[in-house]
Amino acid sequence: MCQSCHASVYALAGCQLTGDHLNVNLQDSAIVQQFKQHCSLSEKEKVLLLELEQNPIKVNAGDIIWQENSKVDQFCTISQGWAYSFRNLGDGSRQILKVYLPGDIIGMRDFAFSNRLAGVAMIDDGIVSPFSHEHLLKIFRKSTALTAGLFAIACRQQAILTERLIYLARRTAQQRLAHFLYEMFLRLERIGAVNNGRFRLPLSQEQLGDILGLSAVHVSRTFTAFREEGLVLRDRHRVTLPDPEALALVAEFDGSYLNDAVPALFFDRAWQSHMLAGTAAWNEETMPGKPRTSSAD
Amino acid sequence: MCQSCHASVYALAGCQLTGDHLNVNLQDSAIVQQFKQHCSLSEKEKVLLLELEQNPIKVNAGDIIWQENSKVDQFCTISQGWAYSFRNLGDGSRQILKVYLPGDIIGMRDFAFSNRLAGVAMIDDGIVSPFSHEHLLKIFRKSTALTAGLFAIACRQQAILTERLIYLARRTAQQRLAHFLYEMFLRLERIGAVNNGRFRLPLSQEQLGDILGLSAVHVSRTFTAFREEGLVLRDRHRVTLPDPEALALVAEFDGSYLNDAVPALFFDRAWQSHMLAGTAAWNEETMPGKPRTSSAD
DNA sequence: TTGGTTTAATAACCTAAGTTAGCCAGATAC
DNA sequence: GTATCTGGCTAACTTAGGTTATTAAACCAA
Numbered sequence: 001m002c003q004s005c006h007a008s009v010y011a012l013a014g015c016q017l018t019g020d021h022l023n024v025n026l027q028d029s030a031i032v033q034q035f036k037q038h039c040s041l042s043e044k045e046k047v048l049l050l051e052l053e054q055n056p057i058k059v060n061a062g063d064i065i066w067q068e069n070s071k072v073d074q075f076c077t078i079s080q081g082w083a084y085s086f087r088n089l090g091d092g093s094r095q096i097l098k099v100y101l102p103g104d105i106i107g108m109r110d111f112a113f114s115n116r117l118a119g120v121a122m123i124d125d126g127i128v129s130p131f132s133h134e135h136l137l138k139i140f141r142k143s144t145a146l147t148a149g150l151f152a153i154a155c156r157q158q159a160i161l162t163e164r165l166i167y168l169a170r171r172t173a174q175q176r177l178a179h180f181l182y183e184m185f186l187r188l189e190r191i192g193a194v195n196n197g198r199f200r201l202p203l204s205q206e207q208l209g210d211i212l213g214l215s216a217v218h219v220s221r222t223f224t225a226f227r228e229e230g231l232v233l234r235d236r237h238r239v240t241l242p243d244p245e246a247l248a249l250v251a252e253f254d255g256s257y258l259n260d261a262v263p264a265l266f267f268d269r270a271w272q273s274h275m276l277a278g279t280a281a282w283n284e285e286t287m288p289g290k291p292r293t294s295s296a297d
Numbered sequence: 298m299c300q301s302c303h304a305s306v307y308a309l310a311g312c313q314l315t316g317d318h319l320n321v322n323l324q325d326s327a328i329v330q331q332f333k334q335h336c337s338l339s340e341k342e343k344v345l346l347l348e349l350e351q352n353p354i355k356v357n358a359g360d361i362i363w364q365e366n367s368k369v370d371q372f373c374t375i376s377q378g379w380a381y382s383f384r385n386l387g388d389g390s391r392q393i394l395k396v397y398l399p400g401d402i403i404g405m406r407d408f409a410f411s412n413r414l415a416g417v418a419m420i421d422d423g424i425v426s427p428f429s430h431e432h433l434l435k436i437f438r439k440s441t442a443l444t445a446g447l448f449a450i451a452c453r454q455q456a457i458l459t460e461r462l463i464y465l466a467r468r469t470a471q472q473r474l475a476h477f478l479y480e481m482f483l484r485l486e487r488i489g490a491v492n493n494g495r496f497r498l499p500l501s502q503e504q505l506g507d508i509l510g511l512s513a514v515h516v517s518r519t520f521t522a523f524r525e526e527g528l529v530l531r532d533r534h535r536v537t538l539p540d541p542e543a544l545a546l547v548a549e550f551d552g553s554y555l556n557d558a559v560p561a562l563f564f565d566r567a568w569q570s571h572m573l574a575g576t577a578a579w580n581e582e583t584m585p586g587k588p589r590t591s592s593a594d
Numbered sequence: 595t596t597g598g599t600t601t602a603a604t605a606a607c608c609t610a611a612g613t614t615a616g617c618c619a620g621a622t623a624c
Numbered sequence: 625g626t627a628t629c630t631g632g633c634t635a636a637c638t639t640a641g642g643t644t645a646t647t648a649a650a651c652c653a654a
Binding site: 511512514515518533 | 640641642643644650
């Protein structure tokens, strides 16, 4: 951890640091982008959010951010790299619960618990920024808009889990893999990491199996089937979807749980001005455009 | 909906009403019990919570509270009866996502969405109380303690979903059924609905299949196996667990996601007094005892 | 009472995915 | 260079659970 850096978030914002010190600024913070999906932010609110990223740490591929059952002492934002949360099961198998991309908040689900229900590990090299319970409570106290935003993020997280639950309970291997690939395609597209249906997917077939509740062997079989059907081409860690919509069709993918993040309340201006006068400006102008960052937590 | 009743929550609290009007009071509100798991409440906060139950409605078994894809206009607390949320899938099957018991909040996951991702139906006759987005925002503005409590409930909801996800992805039919029955046993025990390992479970085998991602036929087979092993006795809608712990063993049940709802912050008194002075009294005295109401949402 | 409907038990059969194992191609190490 | 390791592909075989069908018991409405 960047212990030697005691610069405030104000100082950090916009400055260029070298070595272990990392650049954070008001414009390109992934977490601010994340929240802009949900509401417009005042400067004060941006600062509150940026404070979450005061303590950037470089982490390496394979690093464990925290272990299952360890004490819950902090949460993290991730600003570079991929991570995943996982549970090791009694029989030696494990389940990967969620893949995190830059802009996501990691571990917020542990807020209500004294011990971690899941471990988190880095897939890639990257940068994470730990923050504390206090920080979260501070946001609750200081900004109703950010609170609602955090609550919305927790709700969307539930929606994503629900979607996966249905797929794991009810769908075939082809549908599961198609769904996962298409979901990653959409999430990566938002953060500009897709080029012509082609993107990097740094996951082994074993890891994919742990995500999808399948054996690695069957993941391989399923990729073979997709290759023969021309639906998915995979070369090491690069994946190409020649026709993403065809894949979505196989998966019976309904993206409303990702895209339809437009609470009724954003559109009720009379109510807005009544309830939120003086706290924060919710702004429907940010809504019509497509969200640009990945889904949170 | 009890449109004719415009009595304030203060008037309702403690009064005895007849016909469509229902009794709500400060002591036995299931939602207040629910929150007491997480924190102690001031009188003002209790009133804020009780306002959620201002509009009790009688509903009948089989009633649809709301349909999938309908507009998100309100949430609900449930004070009597059982309900479940569900998704109908393209192929005619459906997945039951969650069973709600008295004291739970229904539909909070839809906070971030304009349309419902899941429908909700009553299993039993019961009483639900709708409340609005505004109400939730009002709580965010007025009480950091209740906000944190709501956030904690959303987090626990994620934990429960995560647990189910793992079981659906990785476990055998016996483990899934054992897990579900044992979880219901624990939740019902908390609200005093278990007598000597015996409780009412008003779900058909088809509904159980929709919960567990199994066919009704296989649910039947699994019950037969449990009966032969003396693990579970089922007669229509009554279930007896002669040895609940044996069942927990079969399920490899780890209850920390239900019981360990004790955030580190509750125990850090220095931090408490620092952060929360003047807002609400978090109280570690309510913690050591076992929670008494079912898990929320 | 009757006839219709829902729920449950069991059997026979089928299939998707797990398991084990062998092989090969890239990496990485020596 | 060669040896080793990891990740991926394919084949052969096994198995848990799905599907369909039959029967019987509960439940309900007329």
